[in-house]
Amino acid sequence: MKQDIGAHFGARTQSHAKNNSFSPTTDSTTTVRIESTGGSWPDLTLDQLPTAIDGWRTTRSRVHAETGVADHAVIDALAQHGFVLDPVALAQRTEPAAPVILTRDFSTTATACEWLPRIPPHGIDADGIVLTHPHPDDLDVLLACEQDPGARLHAVAEPLDREALVGLLGSAYFQWRAGPASFLIARASPAGPPLAKLSVRRVVPPGVLDVGYVTVPAHRGKGVSTRAVRGFTRWAFTAASIQRIELGVKPANRLSAAVAERSAYHCESVRKGRLSNLDGSYSDELSYVALRHEWAHDCDRNSGGDGRSAQQPQRQ
Incomplete structure (x- = not known):
């Protein structure tokens, strides 16, 4: 699974360099799309995230993770895995349907970066x-x-x-x-x-x-x-x-x-x-x-x- 995911991310990285303003500037930076379930163009689904992170620890210095603003499960998981708000990337996305962008620097140790915890389901x-x-x-x-x-x-x-x-x-x-x-x-x-x-x-x-x-x-x-x-x-x-x-x-x-x-x-x-x-x-x-x-x-x-x-x- 790790090899397959790594190869897929490598291809995604190269294609984004041509077509995406948030494409990596080096071979060790990548941009991925994560969805709770398979969508129109996800790189991986939520249940694949832990395995992907294990691979990124040794193959990537930085990962930009994109997801939809309504995909709360992915937002929660990324925060719990140390991904943080990327203000530069967010500022450049001005269209209403722009995805959420969270980033993790794998060259440093990261912990859960949740600002505030989830509130109870009933409020x-x-x-x-x-x-x-x-x-x-x-x-x-x-x-x-x-x-x-x-x-x-x-x-x-x-x-x-x-x-x-x-x-x-x-x-x-x-x-x-x-x-x-x-x-x-x-x-x-x-x-x-x-x-x-x-x-x-x-x-x-x-x-x-x-x-x-x-x-x-x-x-x-x-x-x-x-x-x-x-x-x-x-x-x-x-x-x-x-x-x-x-x-x-x-x-x-x-x-x-x-x-x-x-x-x-x-x-x-x-x-x-x-x-x-x-x-x-x-x-x-x-x-x-x-x-x-x-x-x-x-x-x-x-x-x-x-x-x-x-x-x-x-x-x-």
Whole structure:
């Protein structure tokens, strides 16, 4: 099997040198397409990946692995085998149907490079609601949320249009497993419509995240974002190697600050002139923080000991 796979990869390497912008620049670099099952032009299927990796350890210095954005099983397997996001290759692929590209350098020792672990199949429990990955049919609700005047009031960037949201939805799982930023959707049930969007971003140094949130207008005033932030924070501190989560709020956005406070985040500092406004000016940022070693205690103190918010529902 190893010899057959190696010969096939060698042929693929040479053909890509002529036809693919991600073709190898040396004989020891190769590009392969991986699919869960045989597709239109896969180099190998998911069950062949471990055998292929054994061969690559001695025959290749670098492998670019391509797969579809919806092939979550392959994305998971590549992350677990030490493949990481290739930002150069990804930046050059601009077409909507572009494949995911993950890379592994076989000249160095690699370990699992998962940014965040897989969430449970039913989603993350968040005090009566659940956080799941986005679905394609969330598009219209998220688009309306982007354009909502209430959401725009304290925004730091222009709203995303339909095309940009389609791309964001399509890449959300890939970005969750390997990228710098992704998002989850708060729902009443795993298949329910969106109630809120929770953005998650990796921050330097390792083990630090930044979160943001926006509630769907029809569900404001019900404590949705508070439950989403609390549920995610609890999960991140128990299921992932996260030790600090940051949350930035403009001083004028008191409703959003209330979400942070009711989620047991504390205001650590004020960062002057850090957040942009849509008119070109800048606002200060209230920097809220949750720390792994103290958040559960703070959360229980805020909730009366049962881990759930004892505060009145808010509007954000």
